[in-house]
Amino acid sequence: MKPVRIGICGLGTVGAGTLKLLQMNAKMIGARSGKAVEVVHVGARRDMPDCNTQGIKVSRDIFDVARDPDVDILVELIGGYDTAKELLITALNNGKHVVTANKALIAVHGNELFEIAENNGVRIAYEASVAGGIPIIKALREGLAANRIQWLAGIINGTGNFILSEMKDKNRAFADVLQEAQDLGYAEADPTFDVEGIDAAHKLTILASIAFGMPLQFEKTYTEGISHITQEDVQFAEELGYCIKHLGISRNTEKGVELRVHPTLVPKKRLLANVNGVLNAVLVEGDAVGPTMYYGPGAGSMATASAVVADIIDLARANDGMNGVPHLGFSDGGSGKIVLPIDDVMSCNYLRITAEDKVGVMAKVAQVMSQHSINIEAIIQKEPAEGEETVPLILLTHIIREAEINNAITVLEAMPEIVGKITRIRMEQLDG
Amino acid sequence: MKPVRIGICGLGTVGAGTLKLLQMNAKMIGARSGKAVEVVHVGARRDMPDCNTQGIKVSRDIFDVARDPDVDILVELIGGYDTAKELLITALNNGKHVVTANKALIAVHGNELFEIAENNGVRIAYEASVAGGIPIIKALREGLAANRIQWLAGIINGTGNFILSEMKDKNRAFADVLQEAQDLGYAEADPTFDVEGIDAAHKLTILASIAFGMPLQFEKTYTEGISHITQEDVQFAEELGYCIKHLGISRNTEKGVELRVHPTLVPKKRLLANVNGVLNAVLVEGDAVGPTMYYGPGAGSMATASAVVADIIDLARANDGMNGVPHLGFSDGGSGKIVLPIDDVMSCNYLRITAEDKVGVMAKVAQVMSQHSINIEAIIQKEPAEGEETVPLILLTHIIREAEINNAITVLEAMPEIVGKITRIRMEQLDG
Numbered sequence: 001m002k003p004v005r006i007g008i009c010g011l012g013t014v015g016a017g018t019l020k021l022l023q024m025n026a027k028m029i030g031a032r033s034g035k036a037v038e039v040v041h042v043g044a045r046r047d048m049p050d051c052n053t054q055g056i057k058v059s060r061d062i063f064d065v066a067r068d069p070d071v072d073i074l075v076e077l078i079g080g081y082d083t084a085k086e087l088l089i090t091a092l093n094n095g096k097h098v099v100t101a102n103k104a105l106i107a108v109h110g111n112e113l114f115e116i117a118e119n120n121g122v123r124i125a126y127e128a129s130v131a132g133g134i135p136i137i138k139a140l141r142e143g144l145a146a147n148r149i150q151w152l153a154g155i156i157n158g159t160g161n162f163i164l165s166e167m168k169d170k171n172r173a174f175a176d177v178l179q180e181a182q183d184l185g186y187a188e189a190d191p192t193f194d195v196e197g198i199d200a201a202h203k204l205t206i207l208a209s210i211a212f213g214m215p216l217q218f219e220k221t222y223t224e225g226i227s228h229i230t231q232e233d234v235q236f237a238e239e240l241g242y243c244i245k246h247l248g249i250s251r252n253t254e255k256g257v258e259l260r261v262h263p264t265l266v267p268k269k270r271l272l273a274n275v276n277g278v279l280n281a282v283l284v285e286g287d288a289v290g291p292t293m294y295y296g297p298g299a300g301s302m303a304t305a306s307a308v309v310a311d312i313i314d315l316a317r318a319n320d321g322m323n324g325v326p327h328l329g330f331s332d333g334g335s336g337k338i339v340l341p342i343d344d345v346m347s348c349n350y351l352r353i354t355a356e357d358k359v360g361v362m363a364k365v366a367q368v369m370s371q372h373s374i375n376i377e378a379i380i381q382k383e384p385a386e387g388e389e390t391v392p393l394i395l396l397t398h399i400i401r402e403a404e405i406n407n408a409i410t411v412l413e414a415m416p417e418i419v420g421k422i423t424r425i426r427m428e429q430l431d432g
Numbered sequence: 433m434k435p436v437r438i439g440i441c442g443l444g445t446v447g448a449g450t451l452k453l454l455q456m457n458a459k460m461i462g463a464r465s466g467k468a469v470e471v472v473h474v475g476a477r478r479d480m481p482d483c484n485t486q487g488i489k490v491s492r493d494i495f496d497v498a499r500d501p502d503v504d505i506l507v508e509l510i511g512g513y514d515t516a517k518e519l520l521i522t523a524l525n526n527g528k529h530v531v532t533a534n535k536a537l538i539a540v541h542g543n544e545l546f547e548i549a550e551n552n553g554v555r556i557a558y559e560a561s562v563a564g565g566i567p568i569i570k571a572l573r574e575g576l577a578a579n580r581i582q583w584l585a586g587i588i589n590g591t592g593n594f595i596l597s598e599m600k601d602k603n604r605a606f607a608d609v610l611q612e613a614q615d616l617g618y619a620e621a622d623p624t625f626d627v628e629g630i631d632a633a634h635k636l637t638i639l640a641s642i643a644f645g646m647p648l649q650f651e652k653t654y655t656e657g658i659s660h661i662t663q664e665d666v667q668f669a670e671e672l673g674y675c676i677k678h679l680g681i682s683r684n685t686e687k688g689v690e691l692r693v694h695p696t697l698v699p700k701k702r703l704l705a706n707v708n709g710v711l712n713a714v715l716v717e718g719d720a721v722g723p724t725m726y727y728g729p730g731a732g733s734m735a736t737a738s739a740v741v742a743d744i745i746d747l748a749r750a751n752d753g754m755n756g757v758p759h760l761g762f763s764d765g766g767s768g769k770i771v772l773p774i775d776d777v778m779s780c781n782y783l784r785i786t787a788e789d790k791v792g793v794m795a796k797v798a799q800v801m802s803q804h805s806i807n808i809e810a811i812i813q814k815e816p817a818e819g820e821e822t823v824p825l826i827l828l829t830h831i832i833r834e835a836e837i838n839n840a841i842t843v844l845e846a847m848p849e850i851v852g853k854i855t856r857i858r859m860e861q862l863d864g
Contacts, residue, residue: 017720021578025579025719025720028580029577032577110759110760123759124759133718133722135575135576135724138567138571138575139567139570139571139575141757141760142570142742142745142757143559143570143742144738144742145461145465145741145742145745145746145761146453146739146740146741146742146744146745147457147738148457148460153860153862209760209766210760210761212766212767212769213460213760213761213762213766213767213769214767214769215760215766217771220771221771222774222777228855229855229857232784232824233782233855233857236784236812236826240782240812240826240828242782242859244857252769253778255772256769256770256771256772256773256776257770257771258771258772258777259771259772260774260777262857262858263857263858264858264859264860265857265859265860266859266860266862267861267862267863270862270863271703271727272862274706283862286738287457288449288457288735288738289564289565289729289734289735290565290728290729290732290734290735291728291729292565292566292567292726292727292729293725293726293728294724294726295703295724295725295726295727296721296722296724297722297723297724300722302720302721302722303720303721305578306576306578306579306720306721307575307578308578309577309578309720310576310577313574314574314577318756324750327542327546327556328542328546328573328641328642328645328648329573329577334641334644334645334646335644335645335646337644337646337688338688338689339649339652339653339689339690339691340685340687340688340689340690340691342654344688345654345690350665350668350672350674352664352665352668380671380672394668423660423661425665425669425676425694426694426695426696427674427697427698428585428679428681428696428697428698430585430698430699430702430704431702
């Protein structure tokens with residue numbers, strides 16, 4: 001199978017991440033695409049020290065990439081409007097598919113660009129333009145395609161959500177957190193696009209057009225920022241049972257489709273209200289499915305590259321026989337990975353032991369654990385309930401092999417001071 | 433464009449939902465597919481009173497559907513193993529694509545069935561087999577295709593999650609909640625598949641094979657149910673900062689892939705710990721993207737039908753020019769929907785008004801609201817802070833047109849007793 005040849009324009013944060021990801025996971029990406037995916041040409045104004053461009057043609061003029069007959073897919077990661085638009089038009093007219101992360105470009109010039117693509121029989125893929133690494137465009141355009149979407153609401157600007165989360169959790173003022181966000185690199189030196197909602201409005205425009213089947217209409221999106229939200233508002237909202245989130249909301253009504261970005265009080269108990277920090281989430285209500293939510297990192301080099309490369313894989317898979325996507329996702333029979341027997345699984349554990357209320361039982365239990373090299377992280381031991389002669393002992397263990405904890409449990413259950421079976425529940429931190 | 437002709441086998445909960453959804457949203461599904469999608473043949477042992485089969489051929493023998501030359505896609509919704517397997521093989525050997533919601537069939541016989549499909553140049557689509565209406569298979573197989581998946585953890589059995597949620601929130605006993613779940617129709621008369629984790633193990637088997645690129649290996653999945661979890665365990669976990677969730681977990685390790693279903697203590701602050709009731713969620717950690725989560729209804733007639741019909745649309749779109757999926761999701765130029773001007777948007781509002789600390793101010797404010805037909809839902813009025821001569825008044829309004837509340841704010845801001853600008857933040861319940 002012929003390889004798919006990629007040209008990348010722009011080696012900033014996302015461009016460098018895309019190049020790195022295509023190199024780092026090349027073999028797996030090839031197995032999932034059904035053919036090799038090779039970067040053959042990079043267009044960037046200057047060399048980037050962290051990028052490995054060995055064996056790749058490098059041009060200072062990005063338009064050289066758009067005209068290169070050896071490039072099948074052009075990846076536009078330069079950002080901005082005018083040059084990016086011209087670059088896309090050149091690539092499309094040269095018969096290349098385009099992958100872009102440029103939300104401003106798609107929201108403002110998408111209608112025109114899609115038409116040019118269709119006239120040339122090629123595609124523009126733009127999953128990375130909304131909510132970074134979350135495959136929300138695929139979910140809306142394909143996964144929920146059977147539904148009339150009723151509304152969607154999203155936290156689609158990580159900087160804004162970071163600021164509001166910090167204001168709430170640490171009682172800090174807007175200006176103070178904004179300064180920190182700028183220092184951390186979350187917010188630009190000119191934070192207008194983020195805090196005044198323009199970035200979110202670009203993304204909402206795109207989501208709404210897909211959800212409701214209408215042309216992109218950025219200029220009709222109502223946009224309000226978060227710079228007027230004070231610590232007082234955050235506290236009063238909390239008192240009333242709400243969180244303040246900067247949401248993009250689009251709702252289908254009888255009179256038309258709402259398209260609005262503004263700070264919003266959301267009931268605290270909603271999952272969306274509990275999405276904090278720089279993370280993004282989009283909640284979608286479909287007439288058949290009901291509510292579904294998509295959550296993850298909305299920005300960052302590798303997270304955005306994940307969406308860019310997913311689009312590349314989509315294009316590489318397309319037009320193969322079998323509709324491109326292999327049944328289990330890999331075209332080469334898979335990774336050869338084997339299943340680990342449960343005895344070899346490592347996990348932390350919760351143990352609830354019912355013990356006679358006697359002196360020294362906990363010491364004996366601790367000794368058994370020690371003999372099996374099991375570290376104890378936490379213990380709860382309470383007074384026996386009125387009239388009871390047994391007490392519950394709760395232990396949390398450090399991470400340990402399944403076989404070891406099972407052996408320890410067998411020994412413990414044989415102790416005369418321990419009554420009945422021990423309840424064991426595994427624990428997972430689920431934090432990466 | 434020739435219509436795509438569908439044969440549905442089985443008119444139970446999901447079958448009836450699928451037929452209804454294809455009829456209810458027929459026009460939109462056609463616009464998204466780029467061609468009409470028509471149900472031409474239904475196979476069911478008996479008539480279903482709520483199903484409109486007018487104009488559709490109905491057979492008592494489901495194999496008549498699998499052999500019908502007028503059927504392009506067979507939708508298998510009969511469930512179970514043997515007959516379903518035979519039905520799929522017959523359809524595949526007759527050159528038909530198959531869409532199925534049958535997790536047990538895919539987890540146990542998928543390897544063999546996929547091979548038969550590939551030999552016949554057709555596909556088996558099975559999005560509905562895991563997590564109902566959540567497009568998790570599409571997310572893993574396509575949206576996250578650039579990632580080496582490191583681990584995934586999912587609440588993939590709604591009945592089990594309902595039981596654990598009720599035990600926690602209402603201090604109820606396992607057996608008591610199980611009885612209610614059976615009465616509500618969430619749990620089968622024989623609840624073994626749900627509470628002993630077999631259903632979750634079927635789904636985990638499928639997710640893990642896609643995530644890690646290995647054949648389906650249901651027989652190697654470690655499975656433990658929730659019937660031994662007591663109210664005491666739920667309380668102790670809470671005290672330690674955890675929730676107990678019945679999770680399917682698969683993790684890539686150097687020695688092999690973990691494949692395990694068991695109750696698990698999860699830190700309360702994790703989003704996954706806050707997924708309650710019959711809802712499902714799958715958290716996936718990819719090496720590039722980091723954590724992403726997919727949340728929604730994991731069962732139910734219309735939610736599952738949403739996934740079944742998404743697969744049908746995928747198959748209908750495939751092998752068209754342009755790779756099938758239109759740029760904005762609709763092939764006919766869209767729905768003709770228009771954007772609603774912000775003045776006509778309806779919402780509830782939070783108002784923070786800074787007022788002089790005088791008698792009668794609240795009455796005047798209330799009068800202005802009343803003159804603009806704005807109902808007040810809640811008020812917070814506090815003592816002025818030490819040395820302050822103003823007080824904050826917080827009002828929550830009932831739902832009202834944007835133009836009305838803006839007029840009211842203008843009038844209020846002109847009142848001599850009101851100091852400076854009023855902060856207005858919209859409110860959304862986001863509950864359907």
